[in-house]
Amino acid sequence: MTTYWCEHAWLPGGLLAGVLVDATDTITAVSTVDAAPAGAERLSGVVLPGFANAHSHAFHRALRGRTHADGGTFWTWRTAMYRLAARLDPDRYLTLARAVYAEMAVAGVTCVGEFHYVHHPAGGGRYADPNAMGEALRQAAADAGIRMTLLDTCYLAGGIDTPIAPEQARFSDGSVAAWADRIAGQRDAPHARVGAAIHSVRAVPRADLAGAVEAAGARPLHVHLSEQPAENEACAAAYGRTPTELLHEAGALTPRTTAVHATHLSTQDIKLLGGAHTGVCFCPTTEADLADGIGPARELVDAGAPLSLGSDQHAVVDPLLEARALEHGERLRTGERGRFGPRELVEALTSAGHAALGWPGGLLAPGAPADLVAVRVDSVRTAGCRPDQVVLAATAADVHTVVAGGRVVARDGRHERLGAVGPLLASAIEELWA
Secondary structure, X not given: OEEEEEEXXXXXXXXXXXXXXXXXXXXXXXXEOOOOOOOOEEEEEEEEEOEEEEEEOXXXXXXXXXXXXXXXXXXXXXXXXXXXHOOOOHHHHHHHHHHHHHHHHHOOEEEEEEEEOOOOOOOOOOOOOOOHHHHHHHHHHHHHOOEEEEEEEEOOOOEOOEOOOHHHHHHOOOOHHHHHHHHOOOOOOOOEEEEEEEOOOOOOOHHHHHHHHHHHOOOOEEEEEOOOHHHHHHHHHHHOOOHHHHHHHOOOOOOOEXXXXXXXXXXHHHHHHHXXXXXXXXXXXXXXXXXXXXOOHHHHHHHXXXXXXXXXXXXOOOHXXXXXXXXXXXXXXHOOOOOOOHHHHHHHHOHHHHHHOOOOOOOOOOOOEOXXXXXXXXXXXXXXXXXXXHHHOOOHHHEEEEXXXXXEEEEOOEEXXXXXXXXXXXXXXXXXXX
């Protein structure tokens, strides 16, 4: 057992000073003391529960800093993404994803939801192990020392009333039945759980949605929703309803479902999502990078939809910045400050994200996974800030110690097992684009 003394710790009841956390792989006890006892590991600053990155496409990290020269739109960015996807194989994906998850770990992420749709060889066909690409991702998370929910994605069409294009062939199993058969061969592991995803109403036709929901069973189910106005327009033209209404019709809106982005919603959409207690995952830095827009976060939460956060295409891997961007987006959208206070932002970063991925955690409490993220309050960014407002001042550069499952996985921006993360990323990305 290890005892951590936290200068300040974010407990379920609020921020307290002088907190002892006793831990094995889970937290066994939490108490307060006047001074750190001998033998305790000291964690200065503010200690938060481990962050959950509820929406990741690991391979998109190789696009960072490569898609800005000609402006364009989400749809032109997608063309570059297809070119990148065509270069992946299980070995290359393992190398890249290991580095990406290490980047997350040093930023405080201890659990990730990987929205996984690059299933098969380029051009179609099957690997000898039909889940080889997913296994590469699971191994990458294990190597980085973080937990994962592999959100294996059903992808059947190139768009509404549009067949699969050649560059999308490796994403598709051909039918819901074939997708369900393939994911049935996956099993949970101590560090990895199996989830499911419907890519979008563009990629899963109306006739197949209910079958995909049924095949997902009791797994966490995620879906891209209304990221772009063009998706809404195509759905309305084809089906006479919004994507949210289409998912509701198919029985997809439940408390185990998370709608990702949920940017362009009607008042009725918000009511449906909140009434079903369907979670929503905002990815503010990606939504800004791709010019997607700013979704109605406050309205969704007030309607009853739990809110989590993700880094999606990894334009930035910085959970603290994602939280701040959520609040800043609300301020820009409404002209009001304080739409989400520090407590709600921490919840979105931690417990809500874990719940969306089907994991316990995101709390500094007995029985929870021993995941701790220590943030400096004496850096050039955080010096002078109130500890209870650090989430609105700090960035990932201020994360100095990360504990996942009771083990230190990162210190001062360096991964304990994998070393400096920058060279890992550079090598993996250069190999892909060579």
